Amino acid sequence: MVRTKIEMKKIESEDSRQVTFSKRRAGLFKKASELSILCGAEIAIVVFSPAGKAFSFGHPNVDSVVDSFLAGKPYKGANGNQHAVKKYSKVLDQLTTESKKSDAARKLRKTSLQNRQIPWWEGPIENLGFNELQLLLSSYNRLQQNVGIRSKEEMYNNYLRSMLNGNHNV
Amino acid sequence: MVRTKIEMKKIESEDSRQVTFSKRRAGLFKKASELSILCGAEIAIVVFSPAGKAFSFGHPNVDSVVDSFLAGKPYKGANGNQHAVKKYSKVLDQLTTESKKSDAARKLRKTSLQNRQIPWWEGPIENLGFNELQLLLSSYNRLQQNVGIRSKEEMYNNYLRSMLNGNHNV
DNA sequence: ATCACTATGTATAATTT
DNA sequence: TAAATTATACATAGTGA
Numbered sequence: 001m002v003r004t005k006i007e008m009k010k011i012e013s014e015d016s017r018q019v020t021f022s023k024r025r026a027g028l029f030k031k032a033s034e035l036s037i038l039c040g041a042e043i044a045i046v047v048f049s050p051a052g053k054a055f056s057f058g059h060p061n062v063d064s065v066v067d068s069f070l071a072g073k074p075y076k077g078a079n080g081n082q083h084a085v086k087k088y089s090k091v092l093d094q095l096t097t098e099s100k101k102s103d104a105a106r107k108l109r110k111t112s113l114q115n116r117q118i119p120w121w122e123g124p125i126e127n128l129g130f131n132e133l134q135l136l137l138s139s140y141n142r143l144q145q146n147v148g149i150r151s152k153e154e155m156y157n158n159y160l161r162s163m164l165n166g167n168h169n170v
Numbered sequence: 171m172v173r174t175k176i177e178m179k180k181i182e183s184e185d186s187r188q189v190t191f192s193k194r195r196a197g198l199f200k201k202a203s204e205l206s207i208l209c210g211a212e213i214a215i216v217v218f219s220p221a222g223k224a225f226s227f228g229h230p231n232v233d234s235v236v237d238s239f240l241a242g243k244p245y246k247g248a249n250g251n252q253h254a255v256k257k258y259s260k261v262l263d264q265l266t267t268e269s270k271k272s273d274a275a276r277k278l279r280k281t282s283l284q285n286r287q288i289p290w291w292e293g294p295i296e297n298l299g300f301n302e303l304q305l306l307l308s309s310y311n312r313l314q315q316n317v318g319i320r321s322k323e324e325m326y327n328n329y330l331r332s333m334l335n336g337n338h339n340v
Numbered sequence: 341a342t343c344a345c346t347a348t349g350t351a352t353a354a355t356t357t
Numbered sequence: 358t359a360a361a362t363t364a365t366a367c368a369t370a371g372t373g374a
Binding site: 006008009010011017018020021024025027028031032034035037038039040041042044045046047048049050 | 176178179180181187188190191194195197198201202204205207208209210211212213214215216217218219220
């Protein structure tokens with residue numbers, strides 16, 4: 001039983017690779033747990049096994065990190081959630097009552113493309129076109145479907161609360 | 171220089187906590203790197219320091235995991251990206267040409283709430299109401315603003331490509 | 341897929357530079 | 358404030374049940 005130093009390259013044997021993955025994943029999550037406890041840090045980890053199976057870790061759970069973003073505290077940008085929702089509501093109205101792609105918005109995006117200075121998702125949400133909104137939502141759904149199981153539960157609970165309180169602006 | 175076994179509770183001294191955080195974060199990321207190399211695993215980590223500063227790790231980078239979702243391979247659900255976009259386009263048309271909250275969709279959601287069997291985000295996107303779309307998009311934006319810098323660059327590149335190819339369905 | 345074992349490699353707490 | 362040191366605690370490779 002002589003433990004040898006292993007080389008840092010992909011393990012060839014599929015069985016060994018799977019065993020090592022299980023062990024080291026557990027170790028990694030333990031380290032993450034300790035880090036969060038000792039330092040009061042929020043942490044979220046998503047790992048895909050060689051077989052493509054997803055594992056996640058979070059302290060106290062994965063969605064606590066996501067919720068920090070959703071609540072906009074303490075890591076939010078200049079605009080809070082309410083503001084973002086209002087802005088989206090506004091642009092959605094514009095896009096759909098006028099046309100699916102307003103000329104103004106398209107012109108702004110074209111300028112952005114030419115200069116390659118300001119990516120469209122960095123600018124005001126009012127400038128977003130229909131395709132961009134589609135891209136954002138579809139990619140968000142993809143993330144939620146595959147990763148944020150507990151995050152979705154949290155969203156559900158928040159949604160339930162808002163419904164029960166009669167607050168439909170979330 | 172006698173290393174003592176430390177107790178697993180939050181470090182009181184703010185300075186020590188910050189030092190420990192930096193060291194252990196580095197160690198955690200190294201472990202994650204080894205896991206990904208040895209086992210060929212995709213991994214993404216997001217950590218918030220006690221001071222609220224965000225750190226991220228990914229192999230080969232954070233967005234590689236996100237991109238797996240965006241591309242729908244190999245972890246996608248039954249519906250690909252094209253399909254999701256079409257579905258969203260459809261529901262958006264309905265919502266805005268009829269009303270911001272269709273009675274049919276509201277009734278479906280109410281049933282879901284009563285039974286508490288199928289959360290609204292698990293069901294068909296056609297059933298989503300205006301508030302749900304707002305919630306989804308605002309939370310996605312929050313995530314992108316704070317975490318996915320490289321992911322956004324990838325989105326930008328993909329968007330550029332689709333524009334150059336004249337493909338506006340992304 | 342675990343679980344246990346244990347020799348050895350590795351991370352890191354306390355301290356110094 | 359950050360790097361280097363080093364003794365010890367901890368993780369884990371190989372193996373077997």
